[in-house]
Amino acid sequence: MGAAYSAGQVDHLYNFFVECSPDVYIKKKKKHCKSCLSKKKDPNSYIKDEDMTAEKGRRTSKNWEIISAKEKSYLSRCGSVESEPEENEYEDEEDFPVLSDESQLLNDYQLQKLAAHMPARTQGYQWNLVYSTAVHGSSLKTLYRNMADLQSPVLLVIKDMHNKVFGAFSSDPFRVSKYCYGTGETFLFSFNPDFQQYTWSGENSYFVSGNWESLQIGGGGGGFALWLDADLYHGASFSCPTFHNAPLSTHEDFIVQDIEVWTVLN
Structure with a gap:
């Protein structure tokens, strides 16, 4: 059977337990953050918060606008637009060749352009x-x-005395031969200063020919697309049917400053 207690005994017993275990029997008051108290005090605060959220959304929606590529380039240079890497930058990095020696005639831009246009x-x-x-x-x-x-x-x-850089890619190494040699992979190039490539026109197959007195690339017309003498000092460049090229130097007859020949092992 359960014991029966009077109201006074219950109060006395409760006070006893409170004294023994105050953490258990004393109810703590809940603490409220300042924002909650302010909302409680001001019933219009919820409306104000909603208005602020809407205003923030309106501001965010106006943070972008459509601009042209030229405008973006200008703003990027001014620091007003965060520039992003272009896809071509990654392609250029992949196209950059590995050289056995440092080139004295070609800068990084020229190396990348040539590598990107050479046969696969x-x-x-x-x-x-x-x-x-x-x-x-x-x-x-x-x-x-x-x-x-x-x-x-x-x-x-080739670099001439006018500091123009130009030359040719040959599918075959240069040699002395009675007949023309090479394939349609052969092409001419120049930097004046932009890169210009002249590929095979298909009109004839006068790609490369060489003897002890000179080296000739392209022909079939009034002159060679590129001609060098035995001392690699005098040169000439004319338009020809093989490549339908413009003269590679600013002067049809030129003086050589320096020459480099690179082989691509494959």
Whole structure:
């Protein structure tokens, strides 16, 4: 059976438990944050919060606008627009070739342009410097001799006394031959200062020919697309049917300042 207690005994017993365990039997008052108290005090605060949220949304929606590419480029330079990397930047990084030696004639821009326009079978292979007038002297015989054992394509780079850079990519290494050689992969290029490429027109197959007196690239018309003498000192460049090219230098007859020939091993 349960025991019965009077009201006085219950109060006395409750006070006893409170004294023994105040943490259990004393109810703590709930604390309210300042924002809750302010909302409780001001019934219009909920309306104000909603108005602020709507205003924030309106401000956010006006933070963008459609601009042209030219405007974006201008604002990016001024620091007003956060620029993002273009896809072409990553492509250029992938196109940048690995060189055995530092080029004295080609800067990074020119190297990237040439690498990007060379045949697919050359992509990913190292460029080796096979001939340089700065290292080997100015001699067509030396140029031929340095390529005697090669079977890979080559890149001829010329810098004239007017500081114009131009040249040719040949599908075959340069050699002395009675007949023209090469394939439709052969092309001409120039930087004046923008990159210009002249590919095979298909009109004839006078790609490359060479003897001990000169090296000729392109022909079939009144002159060669590119011609160099035995001393690699005098050169000439004319329009020709093989490539339908413009003269590569600013002068049809030019004086050579330096030459580099790179081979692409594949």
